[in-house]
Amino acid sequence: MSHAALRRYFETREELFLEILREKDRQALIDAQESGRPSTDFAGHLDSYASGAPGLMSLRHSMVARALEPGNEFSRAFFVERYQHLRADALEILHLAQGAGLIREDISLESASALLIAAMDGLSTQWLLDPQVDLHAGMLLYEQLLRPIHS
Numbered sequence: 001m002s003h004a005a006l007r008r009y010f011e012t013r014e015e016l017f018l019e020i021l022r023e024k025d026r027q028a029l030i031d032a033q034e035s036g037r038p039s040t041d042f043a044g045h046l047d048s049y050a051s052g053a054p055g056l057m058s059l060r061h062s063m064v065a066r067a068l069e070p071g072n073e074f075s076r077a078f079f080v081e082r083y084q085h086l087r088a089d090a091l092e093i094l095h096l097a098q099g100a101g102l103i104r105e106d107i108s109l110e111s112a113s114a115l116l117i118a119a120m121d122g123l124s125t126q127w128l129l130d131p132q133v134d135l136h137a138g139m140l141l142y143e144q145l146l147r148p149i150h151s
Contacts, residue, residue, distance in 0.1 A: 014063075014066070014072070014074060014075060015074070017059060017063055018063065018074075018075065018078045020056070020059070021056070021059065021060055021063065021078075021082075022078075022082075024053065024056050025082065025085075025086075028049075029089065040097050040102050040103065040143050040146060041143075042116060042119075042120070042139045042142060042143055043135070043136045043137075043138075043139035043140045043142075043143060045139075046120050046123065046124065046135050046139050047135060047136050047139075049124075050124060050127060050135055054128070057124055057128060058128055061121075061124070061125055061128060063075055063079070064079055064121075067079045083117065086117050087110075087113045087114055087117060088113075090113035090114075090116050090117060091109055091110060091113040094109045094112055094113055094116075094146075095109060097146075101148065102146075102147070102148075103146045103147070103148070104147065104148045104149060105148070106149075107146070112146060115142070116142065119138060119139065119142050120139070123135050123138045123139065
């Protein structure tokens with residue numbers, strides 16, 4: 001597709017990049033819904049995303065940073081909405097997993113959903129800067145903290 005053809009659909013590079021990220025999120029949600037069962041394999045999910053789409057992960061982090069700058073209201077609105085949807089999706093997954101006995105009952109699932117996204121974003125940022133950072137170990141610790149405590 002030529003530059004002129006892209007201009008017909010997207011006014012700016014920013015709009016194009018955000019649409020790419022929106023499509024990746026949509027595909028990830030479809031994949032999660034197709035599994036049909038609650039899963040707390042957050043480490044596996046992050047490993048898969050990092051190894052399968054490091055360029056998209058880097059693009060997302062760059063675009064989040066841009067959204068924090070003045071004058072980028074379009075990006076800011078995109079990411080505010082994106083994080084709202086991610087927290088809601090994570091909350092739904094955590095509720096299902098808790099109902100299946102995979103997550104402890106004595107924690108706030110709302111806080112756990114926000115922390116899940118923060119852990120994934122933070123670990124992926126560190127990994128993009130330094131591939132020696134162990135994404136898998138960080139997310140396994142998160143999963144361990146969610147597990148029910150058995151007396």
